[in-house]
Amino acid sequence: MGLKEKLHGIKEDFKGKKMAPAFNALHTFLYTPNETTHNGSHIRAVDDLKRTMNTVIMALIPVLIWGIFNAGYQHYAAVDAANGIIREASLFGNFFTWDNLAMGAITVLPLVIVSYLVGLGVEFIFAVIKGHEVEEGYLVTGMLVPLIVPVDIPLWMLAVAVVFGVVIGKEVFGGTGMNILNPALTIRAFLFFAYPTWMSGDKVWVHGAKDVVGTPDAISGETILGAYAQNSSVVYDFADKFFGFIPGSVGETSTFLIILGGLFLMFTKIASWRIIFSAIVGAAVMGLIFNGVVDQGWISEGSKFYGLMNTPFWEHLIIGGIAFGIVYMATDPVSGAQTNTGKYWYGFLIGFFSIMIRVFNPAYPEGVFLAILLMNVFAPTIDHYVVQANVKKRMKRLKLKTA
Amino acid sequence: MALLSKKDTGLLLDPLADNNPITIQVLGICSALAITAQLKASIVMALSVVFVLAVGNVVISLMRNIIPSKIRIIVQLVVVAALVIIVDQVLKAFAYELSKTLSVFVGLIITNCIIMGRFEAFALGNGPYRSFLDGIGNAAGYGLILIIVGFFRELLGSGTLLGFKVLGDPIAKTGLYAIGYENNGFMLLSPMALIVVGIIIWIQRSRNSALIEEN
Numbered sequence: 001m002g003l004k005e006k007l008h009g010i011k012e013d014f015k016g017k018k019m020a021p022a023f024n025a026l027h028t029f030l031y032t033p034n035e036t037t038h039n040g041s042h043i044r045a046v047d048d049l050k051r052t053m054n055t056v057i058m059a060l061i062p063v064l065i066w067g068i069f070n071a072g073y074q075h076y077a078a079v080d081a082a083n084g085i086i087r088e089a090s091l092f093g094n095f096f097t098w099d100n101l102a103m104g105a106i107t108v109l110p111l112v113i114v115s116y117l118v119g120l121g122v123e124f125i126f127a128v129i130k131g132h133e134v135e136e137g138y139l140v141t142g143m144l145v146p147l148i149v150p151v152d153i154p155l156w157m158l159a160v161a162v163v164f165g166v167v168i169g170k171e172v173f174g175g176t177g178m179n180i181l182n183p184a185l186t187i188r189a190f191l192f193f194a195y196p197t198w199m200s201g202d203k204v205w206v207h208g209a210k211d212v213v214g215t216p217d218a219i220s221g222e223t224i225l226g227a228y229a230q231n232s233s234v235v236y237d238f239a240d241k242f243f244g245f246i247p248g249s250v251g252e253t254s255t256f257l258i259i260l261g262g263l264f265l266m267f268t269k270i271a272s273w274r275i276i277f278s279a280i281v282g283a284a285v286m287g288l289i290f291n292g293v294v295d296q297g298w299i300s301e302g303s304k305f306y307g308l309m310n311t312p313f314w315e316h317l318i319i320g321g322i323a324f325g326i327v328y329m330a331t332d333p334v335s336g337a338q339t340n341t342g343k344y345w346y347g348f349l350i351g352f353f354s355i356m357i358r359v360f361n362p363a364y365p366e367g368v369f370l371a372i373l374l375m376n377v378f379a380p381t382i383d384h385y386v387v388q389a390n391v392k393k394r395m396k397r398l399k400l401k402t403a
Numbered sequence: 404m405a406l407l408s409k410k411d412t413g414l415l416l417d418p419l420a421d422n423n424p425i426t427i428q429v430l431g432i433c434s435a436l437a438i439t440a441q442l443k444a445s446i447v448m449a450l451s452v453v454f455v456l457a458v459g460n461v462v463i464s465l466m467r468n469i470i471p472s473k474i475r476i477i478v479q480l481v482v483v484a485a486l487v488i489i490v491d492q493v494l495k496a497f498a499y500e501l502s503k504t505l506s507v508f509v510g511l512i513i514t515n516c517i518i519m520g521r522f523e524a525f526a527l528g529n530g531p532y533r534s535f536l537d538g539i540g541n542a543a544g545y546g547l548i549l550i551i552v553g554f555f556r557e558l559l560g561s562g563t564l565l566g567f568k569v570l571g572d573p574i575a576k577t578g579l580y581a582i583g584y585e586n587n588g589f590m591l592l593s594p595m596a597l598i599v600v601g602i603i604i605w606i607q608r609s610r611n612s613a614l615i616e617e618n
Contacts, residue, residue: 154583168598172605194589 021127021134049176053139055270059261060143060328066257067250068108071151072100074247075107075207095245107207108250111146114155118162119145126171137176137183138166144184144328147251148321148369149191150204157198161190181376182335185369192369200364202226205247223248224319225358225366228307241318252324255317262327271331274340275347279326280317282351287313290359308359322354325368335376339386346382350375414536418544425548426604427614430516435549436596438508443565445553447494447501449546451509453539455486456518460538463526470527479522480513487512517545552599560590 014020073095077087087094094100119138127134145162169186170179192199205223224236224246236246244254252258265271290309293299299306317323330336330350337346350371357367364370424430431452438444462482463470470478491509494502502509512518521541526534557563562570562579571578573586589595608614 154585156583157585160587172601190589193592194587195585196588198585 019128021124021132049136052270053136055268056140056265056328057143059264059270060140060147060251062257063147063251063254063261063324064108064112064143066244066254067147068104069095069100070104070244070253071107071207071250072097072103073245074205075103076100078206078208078247091243103207107151108146110155111149111151111153111158111250112143114158115145115162116142118159119166122163122166122171126167126175132175135176137170141166141183141187144251145187148184148188148249148324150199151207151250152204153191153195153198157191157195161187161194164190177334179334180380181373182329182332185329185373185376188369189373192364200226200366205249225308228311228319241315246319249321249324252321255323258323258327262323265327265331271327272333272336272343272347274343275331275336275350276326278344278347279330279351279354282348282353283317283322283326283355284313284351285348286352286355287311287316290355305359316355316358320358320368321366322351322358322368325354325372326351329369329372330375335379337379337382337386339383341389342379342382342386345386346375346379349378411533411536414533415540415543418537418540419547420544420607421611421614423544423548423607424517424520424541425545425600426607428517428520430520431545432597432600434508434511434515435545435552435600436593438505439549439553439596440556440560440591441504441566442550442553442557444501444504445549446546447498448505448508449542449549451490451494452512452515452517452545453542454490455483455512456521456542457535457538459483459486459518460521460526460534461531463522464529464531464534467527475527476519479519483513483518483522517541548600548603551603552596555599556590556596559587560595562586 011023014023076094076099080087116138119142120134123134123138145158145165149158165183165187169181169183170176173179198204202223224241240246241255243256246253262271262276266273266276290311291313294306294310299309303309311319326347330347337343350368353371353374354368357364357370361367418424421427425432425435434448438448459479459482463479466478487510490512491502494505494509521538525537529537554564557565558569562568562573568578570584571580573580
């Protein structure tokens with residue numbers, strides 16, 4: 001008798017008891033339940049919620065590993081820079097090293113653990129109170145959350161934000177599949193507005209920077225967006241930005257790995273290529289508009305918008321969290337638009353607003369999360385008009401036929 | 404012989420819970436969101452509304468038989484406006500700083516839906532004594548929510564209560580701040596007040612399922 005049968009046995013014992021949903025959650029996580037549907041006809045498909053979630057997590061793993069190494073790399077690079085040594089990034093020379101891994105692991109893994117423990121804890125509590133099964137929804141959220149926060153965020157803040165995000169972003173609407181907002185972004189928004197000093201500025205993106213402020217060892221870890229917003233130049237070249245040897249939130253630095261993850265998600269049909277494609281177009285259009293404004297000379301170099309407006313439109317796509325947001329957040333099938341035409345609009349406006357917020361509000365250099373949350377709210381409206389347009393079209397056809 | 408009959412007690416107590424103007428009737432939300440960042444402002448606002456609504460209800464109730472129904476809204480507005488101006492002037496005279504904090508929201512008591520709502524729904528059809536109780540009850544129900552929201556927003560947002568640093572000093576790093584606690588800036592923003600009100604509504608309805616609307 002294997003583990004599987006034993007679990008099934010325990011499940012029978014638990015049936016009808018208060019803790020049944022909590023046990024069943026663990027059970028379902030490990031094995032497909034032995035319960036079969038009882039009546040009616042059912043469509044069988046292998047791409048159930050669990051597999052969908054696992055696919056997204058697979059796409060996130062490379063980003064997480066890069067984030068761990070980068071956390072260590074940025075810390076040591078900043079320490080070197082404070083001592084006057086300028087580092088040249090090289091993948092195997094000074095990036096994939098044991099030191100970086102160790103430093104990254106002790107800073108990033110606690111974020112992952114706290115995110116999962118607190119988030120799943122809330123899910124379990126709600127499942128037990130409401131008597132429904134625990135859904136797999138938090139698996140992806142729990143992985144996304146540590147990737148979109150700065151490395152040095154205090155763990156208790158993350159815990160508070162996760163409770164808020166899961167309860168207000170998801171459970172009040174009825175749990176997984178019913179939420180209008182992306183829970184991971186709700187968590188980030190909460191952190192951003194509640195504890196702005198830990199979510200922006202030039203001291204939070206590199207581990208240890210906050211502890212040494214004002215001392216002779218002070219290190220700086222400005223993100224590229226932050227630097228552009230202040231009209232200063234950056235030392236990173238294209239390869240640094242594209243492959244991700246730059247400071248930033250844990251998982252968003254490597255555009256290269258995000259593109260690979262995005263291709264994987266599109267290939268497995270988990271993420272909508274329509275949203276990703278149109279979001280990139282939207283961001284490029286807004287970027288081109290701003291570039292045009294600069295070319296026309298409508299804005300002087302002293303303007304506070306100049307730095308970000310003058311950024312070439314393609315560079316906007318590889319710096320900051322926009323690539324991560326478009327690939328992993330905007331494509332959330334629950335909170336995004338559902339209709340195909342709607343997806344083009346939804347994606348386009350996300351890209352468009354992301355760059356607009358980024359440029360026009362230097363206090364919020366990272367506009368993408370606000371843009372996605374905004375469009376999450378409008379997604380049902382977009383769908384409504386798409387459906388109505390279709391209804392109108394078909395009514396017209398009907399009239400032509402009967403006339 | 405009890406001081407109040409059972410019916411009259413209901414007038415006072417119902418609006419505190421099962422017929423709360425904010426959480427059940429969802430009236431008077433604007434001021435509940437705008438001025439609850441500090442507990443003190445919430446309390447003063449609550450008291451102002453208690454005064455305006457109780458006195459206003461009595462006045463309208465006394466005049467209910469002589470107000471022509473075609474112009475009753477205008478009459479009601481005149482009564483509220485007079486009372487609100489009294490409150491506003493008293494605040495300016497005796498609590499100037501606070502009246503600055505409350506800014507236009509004292510004046511906007513005039514447009515508080517609870518007040519016109521009670522005039523229309525109750526004072527026009529009931530005697531002055533019962534109208535008085537109804538006014539006190541509804542304003543207290545409004546004030547109760549304001550004070551609850553104000554309590555949490557000031558405690559979590561600024562770490563103070565009525566201005567006292569109950570959680571320690573954030574600059575000198577004493578109390579809770581010594582172990583890394585920080586104030587939640589989101590609590591000071593109006594959206595969070597809406598969420599706090601929403602949570603109160605959620606808790607209230609999950610405790611009493613009779614309040615959940617059918618749809």
